[in-house]
Amino acid sequence: MAYVCIKGNKIEVGGVSLMLGEISAAALSITRKEFEKMYESMSKADRLLFQNKYDLQCQETTKMINALADGGLEGLKKYDLNEGTDEELAPGYPELNEASEHLARTAELMNKYQIFQLFNMDSLEGLLNETRKYAETINDRITTFKIIKMCYNDIKDHLDDLFVFNKTILKFIIYRLMKLEKRNASEYIKAYADFTQDDEAWRNVVNPFNTPKMNYDFYDKLYMQLYPMETDDGTYVIAEYYAIETVQFLLKLDFLKALSVGHQIRRCESCGRFFMVTKGFKTKYCPTASPIDPNKTCEQVARREKRMREKKADDPKTESYNRCITRLTRMLERGSITEEQKQMLVQKAAEYAYQARFMAKYSDKELEEKLSSKNLYRECGMTPPKRGRPPKNNSSDSSGTDNGQTEKPA
Ligand SMILES: [Zn+2]
Numbered sequence: 001m002a003y004v005c006i007k008g009n010k011i012e013v014g015g016v017s018l019m020l021g022e023i024s025a026a027a028l029s030i031t032r033k034e035f036e037k038m039y040e041s042m043s044k045a046d047r048l049l050f051q052n053k054y055d056l057q058c059q060e061t062t063k064m065i066n067a068l069a070d071g072g073l074e075g076l077k078k079y080d081l082n083e084g085t086d087e088e089l090a091p092g093y094p095e096l097n098e099a100s101e102h103l104a105r106t107a108e109l110m111n112k113y114q115i116f117q118l119f120n121m122d123s124l125e126g127l128l129n130e131t132r133k134y135a136e137t138i139n140d141r142i143t144t145f146k147i148i149k150m151c152y153n154d155i156k157d158h159l160d161d162l163f164v165f166n167k168t169i170l171k172f173i174i175y176r177l178m179k180l181e182k183r184n185a186s187e188y189i190k191a192y193a194d195f196t197q198d199d200e201a202w203r204n205v206v207n208p209f210n211t212p213k214m215n216y217d218f219y220d221k222l223y224m225q226l227y228p229m230e231t232d233d234g235t236y237v238i239a240e241y242y243a244i245e246t247v248q249f250l251l252k253l254d255f256l257k258a259l260s261v262g263h264q265i266r267r268c269e270s271c272g273r274f275f276m277v278t279k280g281f282k283t284k285y286c287p288t289a290s291p292i293d294p295n296k297t298c299e300q301v302a303r304r305e306k307r308m309r310e311k312k313a314d315d316p317k318t319e320s321y322n323r324c325i326t327r328l329t330r331m332l333e334r335g336s337i338t339e340e341q342k343q344m345l346v347q348k349a350a351e352y353a354y355q356a357r358f359m360a361k362y363s364d365k366e367l368e369e370k371l372s373s374k375n376l377y378r379e380c381g382m383t384p385p386k387r388g389r390p391p392k393n394n395s396s397d398s399s400g401t402d403n404g405q406t407e408k409p410a
Contacts, residue, residue, distance in 0.1 A: 002118045002250055003225075004242045009261040009278070011254055014118050021258030021276035024251050025265050027115040028166055028173070028274040035163065041106040042155055048099040049145075049152060052089045056082065090145035097132055100148050104128040106155055115247060119158060124151055160214050161248035164206045168216045169255060171195075171204050173265055173274070183280030188259040220249040270298040270305075272347065292351045293359060305350055308357060316364040321353040324371040336385040344380050 005012040011020050060082060067079040090096075107125035110116035128151055135144045176191040196205055196218075206216045223243035230236055244250045258265065264277045268286035275286040285298040292301055308318060309325075325346060332342045352370040355361040362370060369375060377384040 002244045004244055004250065004253065005239055006253075006257055007239075009263065011257065013250070019258075019263070019276060019278065020254060020261055021263040021265050022254075023115060023118075024165075024169070024255040024258065025274040025276045027113070027162060027251055028170060028265065030113055030162065030166070031272075035159075035166075038106055038109045039159055041102055041109060042152070042159060045099040045102040045106070045148075045152060046156075048095040048102070049091060049148065050089075051095070052091060053084060056084045056089070086142050086145055090141050093136060093141065093144075096135060096141070096144050096148060099152075100128045100132045103148065103151055103155060104132075107151075110155070110158065115162065115251065116158060118250065119247060121155075121158075124154060127151060157213070158247045161246055161251070164214055164216050165248050165251045165255075168204065168206045169251075169265075173267060175204075177264060178266060183264060183282070185260055185262040188262070188264065192256070192259060217248065220252070221245065222249075268298050270302050270347070270350075292354050301354060304358060305354055308353065317353065317356050317367050320364070320368045320371050321349065324349045324376070327373070331385065341380075341382060345376055345382075348376055348379055 002013055006020070007017075009020050010017050011023065012018075013023070064076060064079055064081070067075045071078065091099075104125045107121045107128065111121040111125065128148065131144060131147050135141075138144075172192065172195045176195050177188060180187050180191060195201065206214070225241040225243065227239045227241050228236055229239040242253070244253070255265065258276065262278070262280070264280070265274050266277055266283055267274050269284045271286060271291050273286055273288070275283075275288070277283050285302045287297055287299065290296050290298045290301040296304075308321070328337070328342050328345050328349070331337045332339065337345070349371055352362065352367060356363075356367040356370075373384050
């Protein structure tokens with residue numbers, strides 16, 4: 001549970017006051033790789049905890065098929081589905097121990113990110129470690145199972161929420177918000193209304209039919225506390241505190257309230273992270289340390305890169321880089337790669353060229369190697385397109401749309 005209060009263009013949560021939009025920008029910047037690491041760690045616990053449940057589900061399905069074959073629909077109606085009790089489903093101590101270790105590790109990984117810190121993942125990690133310590137002493141397998149299961153559900157809900165929010169809002173930012181010509185609160189909100197309601201909404205808003213819990217929800221449960229409070233000038237006001245149970249709701253509240261006070265969330269063209277801008281500027285680069293060169297901001301790195309591109313190709317490194325960009329532009333024109341894929345490849349190429357030129361990280365030959373199609377595609381997690389005619393249907397929804405950001409592993 002997180003206690004939240006909104007005052008003007010700020011959000012107060014967990015005792016800290018932040019500009020609206022900062023929390024969502026940080027959450028959106030969690031990369032696909034980082035997300036997968038947390039998700040994988042959780043999935044290891046899943047198999048250990050619920051093996052008995054999955055086995056039982058298999059048996060039940062077979063029994064139901066038999067009941068249907070023997071007695072038709074009437075036979076199936078009479079069939080009593082056995083969902084299993086905790087006593088039947090709880091695994092042994094070795095599995096419980098191992099599962100709780102994986103979950104404690106997942107909570108530890110999650111607690112590095114602000115959004116999960118706000119939901120006290122460290123206390124969950126503590127609970128799991130304590131439970132493991134005392135499990136065999138108290139010798140109560142069922143209670144141990146119940147506690148670990150509860151922690152598992154919390155972790156899974158939080159991760160699913162991050163996935164749903166990021167995947168949905170990422171599309172909104174890249175394809176709608178950042179394309180706006182006029183930039184003010186009303187335009188942002190209109191863009192959001194179109195995004196969630198127009199004919200394309202069904203493919204943009206994450207709403208899988210088969211997993212009812214993994215939705216981008218349009219309704220959220222809210223507890224509100226009306227709290228009398230003295231302000232700085234000595235007057236008394238009723239402050240509205242929201243008690244929020246889900247990561248998704250906190251993110252939506254922060255993001256949508258940010259839009260309504262005229263804050264934008266933009267994506268940095270250099271590092272791909274998201275950042276908040278309080279005014280309607282078309283800022284391209286984030287003001288934080290560049291992952292390419294930590295001593296410079298993305299803005300400074302971009303300026304240097306621009307100079308490098310504009311300079312005549314009088315050295316082998318610039319030549320290599322320019323050739324690579326020409327190649328990628330041609331690939332895009334031929335339809336072998338999408339705009340998003342090109343962006344990702346150019347970003348990677350620029351990173352190598354920058355590090356070779358300004359940080360002496362690669363020799364001329366090494367840079368040429370790094371910029372080769374084979375290496376560049378592999379580094380971006382893509383297969384190099386086959387030579388010859390490109391595929392006819394190059395939908396914008398193909399891989400790479402999310403540009404390496406949060407994506408649930410298959
Ligand atoms: Zn940046």
